[in-house]
Amino acid sequence: MSEQAQFELFAFWRSSAAFRVRVALNLKGLSAHEQNIDLDAGEQRSAEFLKISPLGSIPALVAKGHEPLTQSLAILEFLDELQPSPPLLPSDLYGRARVRSIASMCAADTHPMVVPRVKKYLQTTGGFDDAAWRAWQIRWLGTGLAAVEERLAGAPETGTFCHGDEPTMADICLASIVAVTRVFKIAIPDVPTIDRIMATCDQHPAFMKADPKRQAGAPG
Ligand SMILES: N[C@@H](CCC(=O)N[C@@H](CS)C(=O)NCC(=O)O)C(=O)O
CATH class of the missing domain: 1.20.1050.10 (Glutathione S-transferase Yfyf (Class Pi); Chain A, domain 2)
Structure with a gap:
């Protein structure tokens, strides 16, 4: 993981689910160092990546010292709790x-x-x-x-x-x-x-x- 980034994000340029995490990180002012998983080359099915994301899907967000987080909706909720402002959910x-x-x-x-x-x-x-x-x-x-x-x-x-x-x-x-x-x-x-x-x-x-x-x- 790079010195400055708070997270490592396994992503691909056109991934819809990775896009969600990128927007949330941007809204929250958080940073992630991206690791490219080339979906066209099938890298999501490599033995190495399946250890990070057992379904072979991106995104996966890794915080130092923690298990990888998968599932974009869970990651959005995590980021929202980690950094509540601006909120991603209404107050009611x-x-x-x-x-x-x-x-x-x-x-x-x-x-x-x-x-x-x-x-x-x-x-x-x-x-x-x-x-x-x-x-x-x-x-x-x-x-x-x-x-x-x-x-x-x-x-x-x-x-x-x-x-x-x-x-x-x-x-x-x-x-x-x-x-x-x-x-x-x-x-x-x-x-x-x-x-x-x-x-x-x-x-x-x-x-x-x-x-x-x-x-x-x-x-x-
Ligand atoms: N429900 C998951 C979906 C993740 C997902 O399917 N991501 C796609 C890219 S947008 C993927 O990695 N697909 C790999 C494949 O289908 O082989 C989420 O929201 O994170």
Whole structure:
């Protein structure tokens, strides 16, 4: 681990789940030294990395002297407790549940459909070619984002961001799905509330710095 960084973060430039951790670190003013795990080269399945993340997935966050932490939502909650300001969750009970719910719609129900291990299985066992895989991505990213749009549009709690006027865990997870659609050049129509919120996130330094295109290893 580098001298200055507080954590070591196992990540890949376009990883949606690693993006979430990067945004949270940026919002909290915390730093991590990144270790690249090349998902295209299958490094997530190496024996060495499986000791760090037994499911063979990134991110993994390592604090000196502690076991690696995996699962981006758990890591976001950890960072929020470690450094409570600015908060990633609202102060009220119902608000916290709403934010966690939106975050889970993205991170737990949408993202897992489009991860490399699912692609690998569908292409090697399920007979998917590139076109079938792309149709699958469009289907599941579109389904997830349409559901989030339904939840956000017109809700009194929805503000400049998903919940009020400060970024929360919900925005981090939503932006992480939108980041996937951008990397793969997939346009999701008819999500005006999401488009509006993403335009705000795009101007926020913590989100800008985490942009996949700005990470080491991103294609030029
Ligand atoms: N639920 C996990 C998902 C982690 C995950 O699947 N990460 C992807 C990259 S975004 C990964 O490492 N995939 C490796 C693979 O599918 O082989 C989290 O939120 O951290």
